[in-house]
Amino acid sequence: MTTPAPSATSAPAPGTALARTGAAALVxxxxxxxxxxxxxxxxxxxxxxxxxxxxxxxxGVPDPxxxxxxxxxxxxxxxxxxxxxxxxLALLLGVVAVTRAVAPRRTRVAALGLGVxxxxxxVLVGLxxxxxxxxxxxxxxxxxAGASLAILGGNTLALVLGVHWRRRPGTRALxxxxxxxxxxxxxxxxxxxxxxxxxxxxxxxxxRVSVYTLLLFEIRTGLHLAARTTTGRSSTGDA
Numbered sequence: 001m002t003t004p005a006p007s008a009t010s011a012p013a014p015g016t017a018l019a020r021t022g023a024a025a026l027v028x029x030x031x032x033x034x035x036x037x038x039x040x041x042x043x044x045x046x047x048x049x050x051x052x053x054x055x056x057x058x059x060g061v062p063d064p065x066x067x068x069x070x071x072x073x074x075x076x077x078x079x080x081x082x083x084x085x086x087x088x089l090a091l092l093l094g095v096v097a098v099t100r101a102v103a104p105r106r107t108r109v110a111a112l113g114l115g116v117x118x119x120x121x122x123v124l125v126g127l128x129x130x131x132x133x134x135x136x137x138x139x140x141x142x143x144x145a146g147a148s149l150a151i152l153g154g155n156t157l158a159l160v161l162g163v164h165w166r167r168r169p170g171t172r173a174l175x176x177x178x179x180x181x182x183x184x185x186x187x188x189x190x191x192x193x194x195x196x197x198x199x200x201x202x203x204x205x206x207x208r209v210s211v212y213t214l215l216l217f218e219i220r221t222g223l224h225l226a227a228r229t230t231t232g233r234s235s236t237g238d239a
Contacts, residue, residue: 019229022097026222029090030215036083043076052202056211057143060084061131069199072131081126088122088150091115091218095157098221107164114157118214121149154214155185161221174224178217185213 059080095115124146134140162179165171188210195201
C-alpha cells in the first residue's frame with residue numbers, strides 16, 4: 001500500500017519560520033527599546049531628564065559629567081545601551097525577513113544594505129558613547145557614525161521600501177505609511193544637523209522624531225508581515 005504524499009497546503013510555505021521570526025523581531029525590538037529608554041529616563045538622577053532637551057544617547061553615557069553644556073547622570077546607562085544593541089539586532093533580523101522576496105533585485109539589495117547599515121549603526125551607538133572621555137579617546141567618532149547610519153539608513157530604508165510597496169497590490173497602504181515615515185524622519189534628521197550646536201533648540205525632541213519614525217516603520221511592517229504569515233503568505237514582497 002502506497003502512503004499518499006502530503007498535500008501542498010499541509011506544508012509550511014518556504015521562509016515562513018524566518019518571516020514569523022522577523023515579524024516578531026520588528027515589533028518586539030522597538031517596544032523593548034522604548035521601554036528601556038523610559039526606564040532609563042525615569043532612573044536619571046539630577047537634573048530631571050528631558051525628552052525635549054536631552055539626546056537619547058545621554059541615557060547611555062556611563063560616566064556622570066557635563067557634555068556640550070548638558071549635565072549627564074544616567075545610573076542605568078547599561079540598560080539603555082542594551083536597548084540600542086537589541087534594537088539593532090532586531091532590525092537586522094527583521095530586514096532579512098522583509099527583503100527576501102522583494103523584486104527587482106536592485107531594490108532588494110538596496111533595502112538589505114540600508115537595513116544592515118542601520119542595524120549596525122544601532123549597535124555602534126550602544127557600544128560607544130558621547131562624553132568628554134569619548135571625545136578625548138576618539139571613540140565618539142564611532143558613536144556619531146553609528147547614529148548617522150541608524151537614522152539616515154533606517155529612514156531611507158523606510159522610504160525605499162515605501163515607494164516599492166506603494167506600487168504593489170496588497171502592500172499599498174503599508175507603502176504609503178512607510179514612505180511618509182521615511183520622509184518625516186529624513187526631514188527631522190536634516191533639521192537636527194542645522195540645530196545640533198544650539199543649546200536652546202529642542203534637539204532631544206527633533207532627534208526623537210528621526211528615531212521614532214524608524215521604530216514606527218518597524219512595528220507597522222512587522223505587524224503586516226505577521227498578518228501575512230498567519231494567512232499563509234510568507235513575505236512582504238510583491239503581493
